[in-house]
Amino acid sequence: MTLASFSLQQLQAYSPSSTGLHQPEVLCTAFVLSHPIDLDALRRAACETLAQAGIALPDAGHAIACTVLTSDAHTRDDACVRALEGLIGRGDLCGFELAVSGDGVWLVAVALSWVFDAQGLARFVTLALERLTGGTTPDDTNNASYADYVDWQRKLAASPEAQFGKQYWTRCAGQFRPFVDLLLEERLDVVAPAAAAFGLRALPDTLARQLQAYATRYGVASKAIVLAAWLVVLERLRPEQRKDIVVAMSGRDDEVFGCLVGRLALELPLSLRIAGRAPFVSLVKHVAECLEEADEWKECYGEQHLSIDAKRNGVRFSTRTLQHGQAPGLSWCEVPCAPSNPSSRLELSFIEGADATLALYGDPTRYAATTIGFLLDQCETVLTRALADASATVNALIADDPANGTERVDARSTVECPVEGARLAAHDPAREPIGLRIEAACAQHPDSIAIRHGADSLTYAAFAHRVDAYRIVLAQSGVGVEAAVGIATDDPITYLVAAVAAWRVGAHFVALAADLPRARIDEIVKRTGVRAIVNADGTVHTLDFTDAQTLPRAEPPLLTGAVRRTALLDALAYVIFTSGTSGEPRAIAMSHRALANQLRALSRRLPIAAGAVALVRTPATFDASLWEWMHPLAHGATLHVLDTGDAFSEAALVDLMRTRPIALAQMTPSLLSRCLRVGGADALARVEHLVVGGEPLDAALATPIVSRMGRLVNAYGPAETCINASLHLVTSDRYLRTVPIGTPLDGYAFHILDQALRPVSVGRTGMLCIGGEGLARGLVGAPGATAASFLPDPFSGTPSGRIYVTGDLVRRLPNGDIEFVRRADHQLKLNGVRIDSAEVVAAITAEPSVKDAALVMVDDPSPALVACVVPKSVNHFSTDTLRAALRMKLPSSMCPAKFVVLEALPLDRHGKLDRRALHERAATAIDVAYVAPRTETERRVAQCWCAVLDVERVGVHDNFFLNGGHSLSFGWLIVALRETFGIQLPLSSVISAPSVAALAARIDALRDEENGVAPA
Structure with missing residues (x-):
């Protein structure tokens, strides 16, 4: 036979699978029997049933095979696995497995999906059991075969009456866009043949009765209500207000073909719309009308519509009833099982009957059991709430239920108040200020190398001696508690010595990069009230600002004699500057308490031994540089400090990691990508802890490391939360999007909230707000911005508790991972540097020749900043002049790479800046034609x-x-x-x-x- 002998349903199922498993789909179902049966007799009855059905085969020489396997399996699951493997291994059409276990006698049936659909397979088993036991069999006078059904289908398709139906399905197929991803999927490792991720959920009796009553009240089928609830779940997770899914509808069930076995279910593409403000009952009626219309025209669905291959690309919905029967000496009852290599990405099946049940099947390469369970929970919850409140709107059902509790990810049981924390610090070395911990390490490892930079090296004893010398100079300069010390030296050893010396006198430090514009350095010094500056040559220069802006203060007691732990915990440790949304840089003031909490958490999550080597390569003006040297020094490790050139040279880094044992190193995903491009995967995998942060980590970058058993750690944390707030150990490359940002460190609490600061449920996108001990004291000289970013914590139960609103949109996945989605504002990340476009735009528009401006980031050919500028007069405007002016105000990392001159910024229909159009114009403007070198x-x-x-x-x-x-x-x-x-x-x-x-x-x-x- 040829494919021309196939029915439309068989052609749908027989087309090559795109699941990536490279195996045919195999359906599976199980029957619990009252007692064991004669397997040979069942085989003969099954073959007779198939022969009577006359199902078309792809190869005329391939006989119908129904192999009965004997087995000593003790569970139904064992029987399922053996039946699936046996069928696929032999290439048969269908097969059986019998298992006798403590919970009964199980008969497992498997079949290729183009031979049967799920309902057809169950019907086939029932007919074979009836024939085996001599029970009721199909009417012998009805000699219709599957070939007759195919012939009828062909004639119907050619009839004039079918033309209107064909036009209907042509329109449906033309607008169909398969609903593919819920943004919950993972990339899971499976070995074909792989059973689908599978879950069964029997609805409670009360809910089942409510479902039937609701259907009766509104004159709709129960399946329309279930499908409507499923659409609400999909809309919750992926708001698009239209869901294009495949609905499986049974074929002809009239007197002529009703008793046929085979594949009779058509898989039809439907577009269903969701109006959020409408009542749920309106959605139910809309779904019911669509189902009725599709059922009316289903026989007109033709081969020309199969090109959409819908069922293999998206979400599928089906309904069915379970088979059960009784014959002399035998009774049986069906229990659904997971298919192998499922062709649909995700399928919800509503099993109708007295025991209403939801069955959910998922692509095993994308859906884990926890995700399947979560989706079933969501569907049952929506059904319960919708049926209990007839007036409920779709938006009300989409909204999170406060009764479900907060989606809070907490890595602490409590957050101690400052007084209690100070008391515990006296007994817990891990809570000591970092300066004291480094001082203790110097005493414990005096002869060990503390710092190595080029040809220079410093033992812990020598390091302590130089710190003490700087401490004396700073004290003589009048630097004391809460005073600020600016460190402007490029020598990394002097920088580290000066930072620790500042802590010894109770002061805090501010890093001043030599390449910063003079105007920006002056602004930093003025705003922080720097009392002394460690110059490039290592000398200390004392300043006196009477008009310096006031730092947020904790008013610790005066220090006398030795530095007291309780005083330092509440004193400032450092102030660091980042790009700001207000048009000015943000000065973040961090206390020793937050820093001590950070180091305590890192000691547990990223342990490093005394004498181990840690790379120091991050510039001092970035907050990520702080833990890079503080954490190793506090544990007696050796800092290997790289020069600026080597720190960002992928070749130098790979060579160093290849030739030396490195315990700890960090880099941005951009630098990781460059290291991988030069063949550094083996070298990177040798690092004991390779920490990546500053940007979203693409899952593809993790594969070369974890496949070599490397220890890759994804770090996340705004500067306002003291460097790292969470870490995620990457153990596989199972992520479809970006690698999760991990679980919060000790002392932190994550809250995922909506715009009204209400917790959102699992799977939904919300704003990440962070509470706990790691928060900054505030923003220097910006009380308004501090109040807007640091809010009272309604979840901690502590009056003084605060949360920091990060501006990062995240979602929590069913497996507990937290995934970064995007920024809620226009903050950008370039080479790991946080850039708030407002600050750059403010600097551009401050120029007298500029009327308006906007900033975008383009990704091709490489990530770069592009400024779109509207000049006041084109004849009196120069991009070179503007570029030079910005270099006098901004760090080079924040200066745009190119300027695009526009007559006006594009606006959308609401009068707001059209960022998509702006990005397109910027991308077009930078598309420079290649011109080869001429000289x-x-x-x-x-x-x-x-x-x-x-x-x-x-x-x-x-x-x-x-x-x-x-x-x-x-x-x-x-x-x-x-x-x-x-x-x-x-x-x-x-x-x-x-x-x-x-x-x-x-x-x-x-x-x-x-x-x-x-x-x-």
Whole structure:
């Protein structure tokens, strides 16, 4: 026979599966029998039943095989597994397995899905059992076969009456967009043949009676109510107000074909709309009308509509009844089982009858048992609430039920009040201020190497001696409790010594990067009231600001004699600056209490032994740099400090990790990706704890590490929550989207809330708010921003408790993982640097030539900032002038790579900034046509670019930033240019020439000047 002999339903099921399991779908069901049966007799009865059905086969030489397997299995599940494996291994059409266990006699039936659908398989088993026992059999006068059914189907499709139905399904198929993902899925490792993720949920008797009463009251079928509730669950998890799903409807059930066995269910594409403000009953009636209309035209669904391959790409809904029977000496009752290699992504089946039941089947490569259970819980909850309140709206059912409790992820039992925390610190070394813990490590490991930087190294004893020397200088300069010390040195050893020395006198420190614009440094010094500055040469310079802005204070007692633990816990440890939404940088003031909690948590989650080597590569102005050196020093480990060039060079990092045992290292996902591109997977997997943070971690980056048994840790934490708030140990690459941000560290509590600060349920997106001991004291000089970001904690039960509103939208998955979704505002992350577009836009619009501006980030060819600028006058505007002005105000990491001049910013129909249109214009503007190097200088400059940026080619008009460069890359470029041309270019000269052509022209001009050639 050929495929032309197949019914439409068989063609639907016989088409190649796209599940990725590369195996045919096998249906499975089980029957509990009253006593064992004769297996040979059952085989003969089954073969006779199949022969009478006359089901078409793909190969005329392939006989119908119904193999009965003998087994000593003791459970139904064992029988299911053996039956599935046996059928797939032999390539038969169907098979049986008999198992005798303590809970009864089980008959398991399996069959290829193109032979039977679920209802057809159960009907086939019932007919075989009836034939076996001599019970009721189909009317012998009815000789209709499956071939007759196929012939009838073909004639119906060719009839004139079917044309209207075909047009109906053509419209349905044309607008059908399969509902694929709920954003709860995982990437699970399974070995084919794999049984579907499966769950059964029998509705309580009360709920089942309410369901029937509701159906009677509104004149609809029970399945329409269940499907409506399922749509509400889908809308909760993936709001789209339209759900395109496949609905399986049984084929002809009239007197002629009603007794046939085979595949009679059609899988029809339906588009169902959800109006949130409408009552649930309106949704039920809409669903019922769609089902009735589809049922009316189902016979007109034709082969031309199969191209959508709907059932293999999305969500499916079906209904069925369970088979049961009784014959002389034997009774049986069906129990649903999970199919193998399911063709649909997710299927909800409503089992009608006295015992109403929900059965949920999921793709085993995407859905875990916990997710299936969660979805069944959601469906039952929606049904319960909808049937109990006839006036309930869809929005009310979508909204989270406060009675379900808060979706709070807590890593602490309580948050101690400051007084209690201070009391415990006297007895718990882990709660000591970090400066005292480092001091203790110096005493315990005096001869061990504390810091290694290039050819220089420092033992713990020598480190303590230098700290003491700086402590004396700072004290003599009048630096004391709550005073600020600015550290402006580029020497990492001096920076670390000065930071710890500041703690020794009760002060806190502020990192001042040498490459910051002078205006920004002056603003930082003024706002924080810096009392003394450790200069680039290591000397201490004392300042006196009488008009300095006041820090949020805890008013600790004066320090006398030795530094007291209880005083330091509530004193400030550091102030760090990040980009701010108000148009100004945010100065975050962090206490020793929060820092001590951070180190205590890291000691448990990222243990490091004395003498182990930890890499220090993050610039001091980033909060992630703090734990990078504090945590190892507090445990007697050795800091291996990298120069700026090596810290961001993937080749240097991979070579170091390959040749030296590294216990702890951290990097951004962007740098991890570059390290993997140069073949560093083996070296990275050797690191005892490889911590990645600063950006969402793509699951694809985790695979090379975890497949080599590497220990990869995804870190998350805003600077306002003291560096890291959560960690996630990546043990597999099962994530479809980004790697989860993990569980909160000790002393932190995560709350996922809606806009009204109410907890949201599992699976729903909400704002992450963080409470606990790790919160900053506040924002320096910004009481309004502090009040807006740090709110009273309604969940802690402590009057002084606070939560920090992160601005990050997250969801909690059914397995407990917390997944980052996106930012709620326009904050950007570039190379791990937090950039609030408001601050950059404020700096741009402050220029007198600019009327309006907006900032976007483009991803192609590499992530980069693009400023869209509306000048006051095009004739009096220069992007070069604007670029130079911004370099005087902003760090280089926040300066846009390119400026796009527009007549006006695009607005949407509501008069708001149309960010999608803005992004499209920016992407179009930076799409520069490739122009090959035209001179020898351009060719050699392009080679330097390619080496630094790790790209194959660059055009002479390409932008350095837009091709993946950043501020630190310019240092590598200067070295490459020096080696190539024998000249030393200043950093400002290179930054101001961001294209190959501009840089080559500058080099030619410099060489002509050295050779005495007059400029043209």
